[in-house]
Amino acid sequence: MVLKMEEWRNIYRNIPGFPQLMKMFTDYSRQIPKTVFESYVKSMEAYVKLAEKWVSFQRVFEKKWNEALKEFSKELFEKKGEKVTFEDFYRTWFKTFSRFYDELLKSDEFARLQSEVAENTAEFIKYYRESWENYLESIPGFPLPLRREMNEVEKRLQELTRKVRDLSVKVDELLKGKERVKG
Amino acid sequence: MSERKGRTLPTTFFNAFLKQLEQFPGLKLDVWKSAYEVIDRDGIFRLLKYRGVKKEKVRVPVLIVYAYINRPYILDLAPEVSVVKRFLEEGFETYMIDWGYPRFEDQYITLEDYVYYLDKSVKMILRENKVEKLSLLGYCLGGTLAVVYASLYPEKIMNLVIMAAPVDFHTENPIAKWARAINPEKLTDSLGNVPGSFLNITFLSVDPIRLIVGKYQGLLQKIEDEKFFEDFFRMERWIFDSPAIPREVFRQYISEWYRENKLIKNQFKIGNKKVNLRKINMPLLVLCAEYDHIVPPESSRALLEAVSSKDKKVLCIDRGHIGLSVSRKSHKELWPQALKWLKERSK
Numbered sequence: 140m141v142l143k144m145e146e147w148r149n150i151y152r153n154i155p156g157f158p159q160l161m162k163m164f165t166d167y168s169r170q171i172p173k174t175v176f177e178s179y180v181k182s183m184e185a186y187v188k189l190a191e192k193w194v195s196f197q198r199v200f201e202k203k204w205n206e207a208l209k210e211f212s213k214e215l216f217e218k219k220g221e222k223v224t225f226e227d228f229y230r231t232w233f234k235t236f237s238r239f240y241d242e243l244l245k246s247d248e249f250a251r252l253q254s255e256v257a258e259n260t261a262e263f264i265k266y267y268r269e270s271w272e273n274y275l276e277s278i279p280g281f282p283l284p285l286r287r288e289m290n291e292v293e294k295r296l297q298e299l300t301r302k303v304r305d306l307s308v309k310v311d312e313l314l315k316g317k318e319r320v321k322g
Numbered sequence: 323m324s325e326r327k328g329r330t331l332p333t334t335f336f337n338a339f340l341k342q343l344e345q346f347p348g349l350k351l352d353v354w355k356s357a358y359e360v361i362d363r364d365g366i367f368r369l370l371k372y373r374g375v376k377k378e379k380v381r382v383p384v385l386i387v388y389a390y391i392n393r394p395y396i397l398d399l400a401p402e403v404s405v406v407k408r409f410l411e412e413g414f415e416t417y418m419i420d421w422g423y424p425r426f427e428d429q430y431i432t433l434e435d436y437v438y439y440l441d442k443s444v445k446m447i448l449r450e451n452k453v454e455k456l457s458l459l460g461y462c463l464g465g466t467l468a469v470v471y472a473s474l475y476p477e478k479i480m481n482l483v484i485m486a487a488p489v490d491f492h493t494e495n496p497i498a499k500w501a502r503a504i505n506p507e508k509l510t511d512s513l514g515n516v517p518g519s520f521l522n523i524t525f526l527s528v529d530p531i532r533l534i535v536g537k538y539q540g541l542l543q544k545i546e547d548e549k550f551f552e553d554f555f556r557m558e559r560w561i562f563d564s565p566a567i568p569r570e571v572f573r574q575y576i577s578e579w580y581r582e583n584k585l586i587k588n589q590f591k592i593g594n595k596k597v598n599l600r601k602i603n604m605p606l607l608v609l610c611a612e613y614d615h616i617v618p619p620e621s622s623r624a625l626l627e628a629v630s631s632k633d634k635k636v637l638c639i640d641r642g643h644i645g646l647s648v649s650r651k652s653h654k655e656l657w658p659q660a661l662k663w664l665k666e667r668s669k
Contacts (some may be wrong), residue, residue: 156493229539233532233539236531237529237531237532237536240529240530240531242530244496244527244528244530245494245496247497247499250499250502250503251503253504254502254503254504254505257504257509258504258505258508258509260512261508261512261513262508262512263512264512264513265508265511265512268512289426290429290514293426293427293430294430296427296430297430297431298430301435304438312565314611317380
């Protein structure tokens with residue numbers, strides 16, 4: 140027997156307390172601020188971009204690996220008939236692959252891709268954290284400080300430390316001047 | 323422990339591995355070998371004073387400033403390759419700044435704070451030794467800080483020695499290229515302090531085949547040589563012991579030094595003070611490594627043209643960035659010359 144959607148709903152509606160529980164969830168979800176979803180969407184956009192850039196990043200490595208492998212095989216093939224020791228084999232592999240990867244890492248394309256991967260990773264982390272912080276902030280009486288609040292506190296503390304330090308230097312200079320006048 | 327020191331998971335695993343290795347009887351992987359005392363602390367910063375080993379003292383003390391992106395004990399890794407020990411043996415009163423391990427609460431430290439602590443240390447050393455000037459030795463980004471300091475307070479510096487210190491940041495080496503391509507604001511907005519492992523990966527990526535494969539293959543070949551084994555893991559300990567970089571410092575040095583190259587253009591500012599390299603008028607010694615894949619020699623050499631010093635010299639060796647301080651060749655060939663140069667100017 141296959142139950143229809145409406146029949147399923149009736150079963151749940153008849154469970155004691157279930158409709159009240161559902162109402163509570165629905166009401167609560169309506170109270171979640173819009174910013175939570177906005178940040179979450181931004182984080183997902185960054186994630187999609189990151190995935191795309193990561194694939195390109197991997198492809199560049201893979202392409203270089205294959206090119207190096209081709210060159211390595213060619214060099215080994217040239218030695219056909221000669222006795223190749225493991226030492227020779229390793230040295231040829233090392234030399235060929237170092238040369239190819241050196242070219243890749245010095246290229247502008249690699250620098251661009253690397254920075255794109257790093258930036259999209261950073262954006263994903265930033266917006267994902269932001270969406271969680273916006274959500275936690277919306278919980279009434281949430282007892283812990285958020286990271287952005289802690290950052291603000293740390294920033295102000297550092298500024299105050301610097302101010303105190305500059306003032307102490309000035310006080311020292313004034314005291315020295317006073318001693319000189321007395322002397 | 324790892325959280326407090328701002329270390330990351332791979333570093334913690336690596337340290338656990340080192341601890342296991344140290345269980346082998348007779349195997350010594352300890353670092354920071356010369357005896358020292360901490361004579362000042364300010365937050366995470368410390369000023370160390372090394373205990374002298376010679377009775378005849380050189381009149382002018384020397385302050386060593388290492389980069390804030392790694393640990394300073396690379397200059398005192400093992401007795402036979404210790405730059406600190408060489409200074410002590412020559413009779414120099416030797417001091418060193420340790421920039422510590424920045425944590426979450428240190429994320430708003432700026433380059434201005436580093437220069438302030440440098441000045442505080444200089445004042446303390448001058449007072450303690452009853453002299454008016456000292457010699458400043460800066461390595462890597464610590465060298466860049468030393469250059470900034472020497473141009474702001476030339477009256478306190480007798481001699482300036484920089485080792486593999488970037489001054490002109492617009493070079494064609496991969497690290498400079500990558501740093502120019504990166505957006506530091508975006509990174510620090512999400513990460514806060516930039517983890518040490520981020521820079522570790524960057525440094526390894528500069529020459530992945532040699533640094534990830536070749537290095538360990540070399541270890542396998544010499545695994546029975548106990549001395550080599552110890553040196554290798556001491557070095558590995560240092561490599562993976564990377565502190566995080568405070569977010570503001572990362573932002574400043576990537577955008578103002580690497581991207582805008584403000585230092586060599588005399589446009590860089592510490593607070594409201596402009597850093598003018600022309601004000602560097604004391605004897606200057608530039609130490610560089612020909613195969614440096616992190617700071618190419620031309621980046622340090624650029625300082626020679628920018629300063630007004632009459633007495634200036636370059637010493638270069640065919641080693642890499644770290645080989646400058648820990649290779650046996652540089653201890654045999656470069657350091658005796660460098661110490662002679664400094665001693666002659668420290669009377």
